[in-house]
Amino acid sequence: MSHFLDIHTTDPVALRQMLDQAAAMKAARAGRPRGAPDDEQPLSGRMVALIFEKPSTRTRVSFDVGVRQMGGQTMLLSGAEMQLGHGETIADTARVLSRYVDLIMIRTFDESVLAEMAEYADVPVINGLTDRTHPCQIMADILTYEEHRGPIAGRKVVWSGDGNNVCASWLHAAGQFGFDFTFTGPASLDPEAEFVGLARSAGSTVVIERDPARAVEGADLVVTDTWVSMHDSQSAKERRHNLLRGYQVNEELMAHAKPDALFMHCLPAHREEEVTSAVMDGPQSVIWDEAENRLHAQKAVMRWCLGV
Ligand code: CP
Ligand code: NVA
Numbered sequence: 001m002s003h004f005l006d007i008h009t010t011d012p013v014a015l016r017q018m019l020d021q022a023a024a025m026k027a028a029r030a031g032r033p034r035g036a037p038d039d040e041q042p043l044s045g046r047m048v049a050l051i052f053e054k055p056s057t058r059t060r061v062s063f064d065v066g067v068r069q070m071g072g073q074t075m076l077l078s079g080a081e082m083q084l085g086h087g088e089t090i091a092d093t094a095r096v097l098s099r100y101v102d103l104i105m106i107r108t109f110d111e112s113v114l115a116e117m118a119e120y121a122d123v124p125v126i127n128g129l130t131d132r133t134h135p136c137q138i139m140a141d142i143l144t145y146e147e148h149r150g151p152i153a154g155r156k157v158v159w160s161g162d163g164n165n166v167c168a169s170w171l172h173a174a175g176q177f178g179f180d181f182t183f184t185g186p187a188s189l190d191p192e193a194e195f196v197g198l199a200r201s202a203g204s205t206v207v208i209e210r211d212p213a214r215a216v217e218g219a220d221l222v223v224t225d226t227w228v229s230m231h232d233s234q235s236a237k238e239r240r241h242n243l244l245r246g247y248q249v250n251e252e253l254m255a256h257a258k259p260d261a262l263f264m265h266c267l268p269a270h271r272e273e274e275v276t277s278a279v280m281d282g283p284q285s286v287i288w289d290e291a292e293n294r295l296h297a298q299k300a301v302m303r304w305c306l307g308v
């Protein structure tokens with residue numbers, strides 16, 4: 001069963017094939033209206049369940065549109081409207097859904113929900129974000145980097161801010177795609193040591209540097225994300241802002257990176273907090289391509305999951 005649960009648990013050859021296919025599929029439909037079908041309809045006759053236990057704009061719309069472009073159908077489900085977590089086990093939900101749909105994408109809180117869904121579903125399961133990881137995002141990000149700058153292998157990616165779920169999937173990707181990764185942020189918000197260890201044991205150089213200007217020296221790509229994630233308590237907001245203020249990505253920080261460095265943010269962004277509008281809307285930013293590429297990358301992920 002080809003579940004897409006995390007980047008480090010997916011075969012690197014398969015990851016590369018997915019990105020190649022994503023780029024080819026994107027090129028093949030260039031210039032068409034968004035709702036126009038692809039020439040190939042590999043999801044014809046397939047039903048995809050999209051389950052959200054947290055809000056979403058990009059993941060929700062890009063999966064839905066991607067399935068339709070490939071000839072499939074979708075069912076959007078919110079966790080609150082299902083029996084999820086209301087007594088029925090995740091395992092039983094997985095068994096039932098497997099009788100109705102061909103593929104399940106789920107965005108949830110604790111990754112144990114994702115793991116249980118995958119263990120008991122008879123159909124592939126895709127991780128649409130958990131508190132700990134966001135692999136679909138990083139597939140789109142690497143597709144975007146390579147579109148603009150060529151192979152990411154050997155490049156230096158710098159993450160400035162909170163060592164959160166998106167940062168974790170970047171670390172997973174560092175090992176699989178062979179790039180170096182520097183984290184800069186306060187020690188209390190470091191990425192999980194397990195994930196740093198995974199990247200290092202896969203041969204990637206991982207640096208933890210508290211000084212953001214030094215961290216960004218020689219960067220090919222600078223990335224950040226919100227200072228307060230959906231799973232973080234709102235009561236921690238002020239403390240997090242105080243801890244992270246010095247890690248804002250602004251023009252002054254970008255000036256320390258390579259002159260042709262790119263800027264990425266998974267979005268939604270909080271302008272003038274983790275990143276300034278000058279950077280977001282500036283010449284180094286590729287955030288809109290990054291958002292678009294969620295669509296193309298995930299189409300390839302779904303094809304891989306279904307073997308079509
Ligand atoms: N980047 C991302 O996953 O965005 P959404 O929360 O809008 O899906
Ligand atoms: N770190 C953010 C990413 C949103 C796409 C969150 O989990 O809220």
